[in-house]
Amino acid sequence: MSDFTMILEADRRLGPVVRRTPLLSSPFLDEIAGKRVLVKAECLQHTGSFKFRGGYSAVSALDPEIRSRGVLAYSSGNHAQGVARAAQMHGVPAVIIMPSDAPALKIANTRAMGAEVVLYDRAGESREEIGNTLARDRGLTLIKPYDEPQVIAGQGTCGLEIAAQAIEEGVRDADVLVCCGGGGLSSGIALALEADAPGLRVRTCEPEGFDDTARSLASGSRQSNAAATGSICDAILTPSPGEITFPILKRLAGPGLAVSDAECRRAMALAFLRLKIVVEPGGAAALAAALFRPDQIPGDTVIAVATGGNVDPALFADVLANDL
Structure with missing residues (x-):
């Protein structure tokens, strides 16, 4: 089970290689939301998403002899990269x-990294x-995309940065x-904030129809989605919350939020226009919630994590042409 000590250890290993991504803002976004909106731009992280943190944390934590045999991962693209x-x-x-059916860019990028x-x-x-x-056949070490303590610890380093930047x-x-x-x-961010910034509360953001975590938090037990596909937010379509991650979120997170594909497209366009960053659909769900669900978010400030920017150019061009 991941804990704050593991996050600090992951932060030490990641320190020389990770990017400390900025916390961005725009008065135009504040006006839409009716409150101050701060955007943690993890789309600027190595490989274009926060997943580099967890991937590097897990690989770097392996025993060198075991690591030398190779690693294995499954992912729609960002954990892969x-x-x-x-x-x-x-x-x-x-x-x-x-x-x-993963975006061609993500497949090509993964191959390009060997x-x-x-x-x-x-x-x-x-x-x-x-x-x-x-x-089993090749002697590889499987690095799971989220239900892996060292991955969660690596993602938690983003929470350390958010805590410091919020102050x-x-x-x-x-x-x-x-x-x-x-x-x-x-869950990684929630663990980091619990220790470093207890006044900050994690809220999960998912596509409508694929809000298994929000429904799980509401019911108190892990729920599943009826469908495996059907949203442009490919990066965050999972069948159900993780066995390791859900207990952490159940203890520390507030109610989950759900947004439409159309709202994610609009958030992508606004992030480009107002913040000058490229955000993929699944990486825009939090910003969409910040902008278009303000009545469900208390307080005069909200922090949204733009988790990834690996969007196919054709889709991004279509968003800019039709959703600005």
Whole structure:
């Protein structure tokens, strides 16, 4: 189980290589939300998303002899790239299992970082079964995308930065909105804030129809989504909250939020226009909630994490053409 000590240890390992991403703001966004909006730009992190933190944390924590045999991950793209880059930096092999409908840019980027990519059918095949077979046959170490303590610890380093940057901005009480799939980033940030900034509260943000974490938090037990696909927010479509992550969120997070695909597209366009950053659909869910669900967010300040920027150029061009 991840804890604050593990986050501090991950922060020490990540210190020389991670980017301390900025906390951005715009008066135009404040006006839309009717409150101060601060955006943690993890889309500017190495590999274009926060996933580099967890990937590097997990790979760097392995025993060198075990690490040398290679690592394995399954992901729609951002965890794939984070682990692939971490493996490349450590000079070890990486095999990444990706859904065949993942954005072409994410597949190409993962291969470009030296990883072997194995594609599977998201609707008809189990990535877990494929991963278990490959790990057994090749002696690879599986690095799960969120239900892995060292991954959660790495994602928690983002929370350390948010805590420090909020103090710099004079913010001590606010909701911190986090795009949520399996809950690795949300739970890591929640653990970091509990220790370093107890006045900041994590709120998970998901696409409508895929709000398993919000429903789980409301019911008190892990819920599942009826469908595996059907939203443009591919980066955060997971069947249910993680076994490790959900108890952390149940203890520390506030009520979950859900936003529409159209609102995510609008948030992507506004992030580009007002903050000059590129955010992918799944990485824009928190900003969408900050802008378009202000009545569900207390206080005069909200912090939203823009979790990733790995969007296909054609989709991004369509968003800019039609959603500004």
